[in-house]
Amino acid sequence: MVSSLLADAVADPTAVLLDLFAANDDIQAFSARVAAHFSAVFSSDAALAEIPALDALDARHDRALVRFRAMVQDTSPSPEIYRARWPGPRCGGWGLADASPHDISYDDLRESTVFWAVSVPAQSPWCADPSSAPHNTPHSHKFPVPHHPHHAVQVKVYHNYPVKPTELHTFVGILTSEPLHADLDLDSPALVPTLHVLFSLPTPTTIVPRVYPDPAFTKNTRDELITWIADASLAGDQDAAEWVLLAAIARVQSRSPPILPLTLTVSCFPSPSPTATSTSTPALSHILTQIFPLVTTLPLSLSTLNTTSFAPESKNEDLHSGWLQLPRGTVCVVTEGGVSEGNVSERGLNNLRATQEMMNAQTLQYVFPYSAFAFDTDVAFVILSEGTKSAFFHASANIPLRPAIPDFDFYKTPEGVAPKAEDALASFRALVGAAKIGSVTVNDQTAQFIQEDFVQERKAAPAQDEVLTQDHLIQRMMIARLLALSMQEPEITVPIWKKAKEMETTRRARILSQ
Known part of the structure; x- marks a missing residue:
């Protein structure tokens, strides 16, 4: 049954939308129902992989279902008012409209969030989607690296899903070509790729999910x-x-x-x-x-x-x-x-x-x-x-x-x-x-040792040397913390503290010998 739902959603997401609305046309909760339905259908990694990655070079049919791992670039556009219910009743939003003249009930109006999203800048090839080849797009000034091939879309979100600039998300939705929301040229508005989001998933900063400590670390x-x-x-x-x-x-x-x-x-x-x-x-x-x-x-x-x-x-x-x-x-x-x-x-x-x-x-x-x-x-x-x-x-x-x-x-x-x-x-x-993504702690005994060791080092330092200050202690603790993380250790230990001191001593000796 799940496979049938998945196949239907991939083949014709618009039909699935209309069927969901026909079953329950309560527009107050409809956007949340849509997000819940599609996210349930594609809840597994294998199911999510069935959705084609965004690739505007492909001759995809209009209103195709696509997924797009992206960075949120611009959240400044104003929300867009759309008609959530058309006579029939038939749902609106997600790029659906009715060209026939109809009286508008203000009770049928809702808001969608509009922003601009781009390919994840700086993403390494080994963790990028191989089926989504970047290319030159309109509005290239919205990508951080000048003249760099990438994907970019106008995104419209209908359910409650707040985003901030530079956050990474995977957006799954219906791809159309529509006027730019902020374009004031009503006679010949610019058309841009537009992704009407059905559901979204936050993407970790590591792209590939990780755990700390790494169980296979040596x-x-x-x-x-x-x-x-x-x-x-x-x-x-x-x-x-x-x-x-x-x-x-x-x-x-x-x-x-x-x-x-x-x-x-x-x-x-x-x-x-x-x-x-x-x-x-x-x-x-x-x-x-x-x-x-x-x-x-x-x-x-x-x-x-x-x-x-x-x-x-x-x-x-x-x-x-x-x-x-x-x-x-x-x-x-x-x-x-x-x-x-x-x-x-x-x-x-x-x-x-x-x-x-x-x-x-x-x-x-x-x-x-x-x-x-x-x-x-x-x-x-x-x-x-x-x-x-x-x-x-x-x-x-x-x-x-x-x-x-x-x-x-x-x-x-x-x-x-x-x-x-x-x-x-x-x-x-x-x-x-x-x-x-890891975090490390320092126990009371080690903290006491570090404090006493630093005080003794200050007392023993030759008068002509740089005076050790609280800032030096803070930096050395930072180095010790990073050492522990790189060693997949849950705590800063005395040996790690001593290695941090050794690294700092070697580094400063290099500077003095220049």
Whole structure:
């Protein structure tokens, strides 16, 4: 019976809608009934996979049932009034209307929520839907990465399902082509793909569901991952690779009090050769893309700074996206190797300011004509800088690169990166995915040891050394927490605390030796 319901829903969702309304035309509860019915039919992963993924390149018939894993980009459009009941009685909404003239009863009017959704930016190929090939779409300014192929749709939701910008959801609905809701040109309105949502599912930031700790984790998995990052992208520098791993799994632990992600600068990182023609994308980006589900590279250059936007901005009541409008859980690799001599414009300065603010506070300003609103973010930053420190940003930690492999090529195509077996990649992905959602504690005994150890270290420090402050303790606790997460440990232990101290000592020694 379930298979019959599933087949009917996939073949003709409109007929199912009409049948549901014919059985009970109570418009007060109809949208909730629709969501409950379709979500029950497609409650299993196998059933959900029967729904074709959104792909506008396919010659799909009008009003086809599709699913679309997407990022909410713009929630600023006003709600849309629709007629929920037509004579017959026949349901309205979900793109259904009646061209015949009829008197309108205001009791039959309802509101739908309208917003814009785009393909998940920064989504790694290994966890993307293979049947949904991206392409160039109208309104490309609503996607964070300029000129990047993607899908985008106008979304209309009829049941109570609140959304916020940059949230990830899987929307299942009926695909049509309709005028843009905000288009004021009534004579020749622009037609855009429109998804009339039947039901929705929140998507985790890990894309693939994970549990912490990973039951299959072994210490060898962590060691092998660090070695692969080092040998394939950082010229064999194991220390830098471990710092990159910690920075990449970092996330917002708390807003109050603020426990925000560690940000990292890998300094002394070579810039691409001016004569190189293959790629200017660092191999590190390709490595992280094979491990993490959400990774983006922000290639700083004067052109990028001065001519593109990093923060979303409303223009003519249309929210244009920016490089930093990213879903929570994203790892953002910022490369400074493309910046040459020249002037940074006012826009460029605003872009730099927005990036630093996002690193410091994990918020991003959305700019509107007469106001600006700060939205919470949760993005991990790794900065690659040729100098002894970043030219533009202040990060939580700076680890100077120390290559162990001579004549190393730091810039490769994805195909040029040393491959790993699929079972090893699966283990790496499970490790970092679990670390991204995990939480660790510190027991009273360990907390007492840490406090006393830090006090003793302050007393024993030579007078000419940097004075250790409460901020140093907070950062070291942050590193210890990330170490525990990367080791899939439920608690910060004394050995983990000592390793955090050792990592900090080694890092600071590198800086002093420059």
